[in-house]
Amino acid sequence: MKGRDLLRTALEAVRTHKLRSALTVLGITIGITAVILTVGLGAGAKADVRAQIDELGTNVLVVSPGSTTDSSGVRGGFGSASTLTMSDANSLASDVVGPDIQAVAGASTSSASLVNGDTNWTTTLVGTTPSWTEVRSRGVSSGRFITAADEADAAMVVVLGPDTATELFGTTEVTGRELTLDGNTLEVIGVLEPLTSSEETTNNDLAIVPFATYSRRLIGGTTRDAVSEIYLKADSEATLSGAYQQAFRALANLHGTTSDDDADFSIATQQSILEASTSVDRTMTVMLGGIAVISLLVGGIGVMNIMLVSVSERIREIGLRKAIGARPRHIRRQFLVEAAVLGCIGGLLGVALAGVGAILLPRIADARVILSLGSSLLAIVIAVGIGVVFGVYPASRAARLAPIDALRNE
Amino acid sequence: MNPVIQLIGVGKTYTTGSLSVDALRGVTLSIEQGEFVAVTGPSGSGKSTLMHILGCLDVPTVGLYRLAGEDVSSLGDDQLAEVRNKHLGFVFQQFNLLAFLSAWRNVELPLVYSGLPPHERRTRALDALEQVGLADRAHHRPGELSGGQQQRVAVARALVTEPALILADEPTGNLDSAATADVLDLLDDLHDRGRTIVLITHEHDVAQRAERIIAVHDGTIVPADGLAVMGASI
Incomplete structure (x- = not known):
């Protein structure tokens, strides 16, 4: 019996028992849809995080204030103290201190409410230096960025993100x-070029003022020189670790830290930020994936169940086929191919349903789904595999039936 | 020329636990090419067991069975399947047609297992349907045919491989008298064209259509002079 005949026989059997086939396929379809969507959600979340981290710029290190130990020996929590200052940033900018550091920008941020006539918009206010554009690989689409002169004068000027400009003025x-x-x-002196790398970006909604203006005239605070972050840009990917070492040593010296564990700051690479943020997503993906795999397994058991029913219902057909010359292996193959066909249909429908889910999910929930051709093809292969694996037992039962017993069955 | 069927001292014992039943005991018979033979006997006589052995659906416990000159007494499942496919054509009481296939696709089925190419299968299936007078029903499904027509499709399926023997097991058991006559006429016709036919039946009238009657009783073949007695008991 040739492959084409087997396939035709399987398709006829599937078509003849439409309801039964549909129910079998349903289990597989749900399982495959769940698996593909889980993988797609994981990929989507990862891509979002990646895009947001890429928006920091290229080859960027982020220095954040860390924990401190006060005079009584109490260690404060991470980020609890303003241990980083603009003079730290200025020291790092020196070529002697950090030969591998190309540019440095300290920045302080806080939330601020901007008003244009009746329009009120709350955004992130950033106080920084002119080198910010270089470090963060940003530019202005109109006007200019803050200059050294603005910084020296603590000028009352602001550069807006494109979204902020649109919210306040209706135009950029x-x-x-x-x-x-x-x-x-x-006075608005310029508008930043929009970033388009991720949909969820907050990097298009911000207002940038000179650091001097921020600390002396707008926000103030106890330690006027404190910054919330220092961004460092390395010359290239190759010098990134060199820049990291130089920055760490320089800051440790400046802060009088003796051991690495006492450091009152921390330096993160984009890679380490990515890993930290995706590890949570990964745990979720593995958990959801586990549930999806279990539903696929249940689908497979459904295939076995219904194939067993199919075998006992078609016992006369099996007997007849054997009487007219079908060998046990012909019968086994017939049922295996039938199970594989059911698995394949389930897989195809599952991929289609996942495609619909990938369009609907971002609209219902705040989630992005990335489907890949590779994982879809793999899912179909898995679906066929499940059909075959769970079809083996029913098929060999059918193959083992003695023709007389099968024919005698009324 | 060798007989189509040759049984020598064939016995079949069924064992269930400690209980063993001799369904057939020392059956010796031969059927020649072109013969039309009826096997008859009451239920429980061993008639069905004999049919299963003749049809290579089962193997004898003892004895020798030659079908078309080939010893088939101790073949395995695969070889038995091949022998059934090549040398035997079955007609069953229940027709055993596959409901979801059209008449010609049902007739074609044995050829699928012989591995013939599709176009040749189709030609031969349509030719077999022509022989049973159903060429115009080739594309009907069994459900769209009368009982008699369905049984004729089954006969066409038995014919299509050009088997050495056609084995008809109570072929008229499910048919009304008109359809019975129809199918028996068809078997007569096939016999006239040189086919070897073994008809298993418990109906005296039906058995009478054959040239020779083999009566089975208590697992053995009753001698020819016992036929009158047998006839009375049927």
Whole structure:
């Protein structure tokens, strides 16, 4: 019996028992859909995080304030103290201190409410230096960025993110317009180029003022020189670890830290940030994936169950086929191919359903799903495999039936 | 020329636990090429067991069975399947047609297992349907045919491999008298065209259509002079 005949026989059997086939296929379809969507959600979450981290710029290190130990020996929590200052940032910018560090930008951030007439918009206010654009690989689409002169004068100027400009003014052509922040009037001198790498970005909604303006005229605070982050840009990927070492040593010296464990700051690479943020997603993906695999297993058991019913229902057909010359292996193959066909249909429907899910899910929930051709093909192969694996037992039962017993069955 | 069927001292014992039943005991018979033979006997006589052995659906416990000159007494499942496919054509009481296949696809089925290419299968299946007078019903499904027509499709399926022997097991058991006559006429017709036919039946009238009657009783063949007695008991 040739492959083509086997396939035709299997398709006829599937078509003849439509309801039964549909129920068998359903289990596989749900399992495959769950598996593909889980993998797709994991990939989507990872891509989002990746895009957001890429928006930091290329070859960037982020220095954050760490824990401190006060005079009584109590160690404060991570980020609890403003241990980083703009003078730290300025030291790192020196070529002697950090030959592999190309550019440095300290930044302080806080939430601020900007007002243009009746329009009120709360955004992230960033106080930083002109090198910010170089470190973060950003540029302005209109106007100019803050300059050293603005910094020296603590000028009342602001550069807006494109989204912020649109929210406040309804347009991004806002150079020369004015807005107020807690009663202070700021002149808009430029608008940042939009970032398009991720959909969920917050990097298009911000307002940047010179650091001097931020610390002396707008926000103030106890330690006026403190920054919330220092961004470092290495010359290239090859010098990234060199830059890391130089920055760590320089800051440890400046802060009088003797051992690495006492450091009151921490330096993160984009890679380490990515790993930290995706490890949570990975745990979720593995858990959801486990549930999906279990549902696939249940689908497989469904195939076996219904194939067993099919064998006992078609016992006369098996007897007849044997009487007219079918060998045990012909019968075994017939049922195996039938199970594989059911698995394949289930897999195809599962991929289609996952495709629909990938379109609907981002609309219902705040989740992005990335489907890949590779994982879809793999899912179909797995579905066929499940059909075959769970079809083996029913098929060999059918193959073992003695023709007389099968024919005698009324 | 060798007989189509030659049984020498064939016995069949069924063992269930400690209980063993001799369904057939020392059966010796031969059927020549072109013969039309009826095997008859009451239920429990061993008639069915004999049919299963003749049809290579089962193997004898003792004795020798030659079918078309080939010893088939101790073949395995695969070889028995091949022998059934090549040398035997079955007609059953229940027709045993596959409901989801059209008449010609049912007739074609044995050829699928012989591994013939599709176009040749189709030609031969349509030719066999022609021989049973159902060429115009080739594309009907069994459900769209009368009982008599269904049994004729089954006969066509038995014919299509050009078997050495056609084995008809109570072929008229499920048919009304008109259809019975129809099918028996068809068997007569096939016999006239040189086919070897073994008809298993418990109906005296049906058995009378054959040239020779083999009566089975208590697992053995009753001698020819016992036929009158047998006839009375049927």
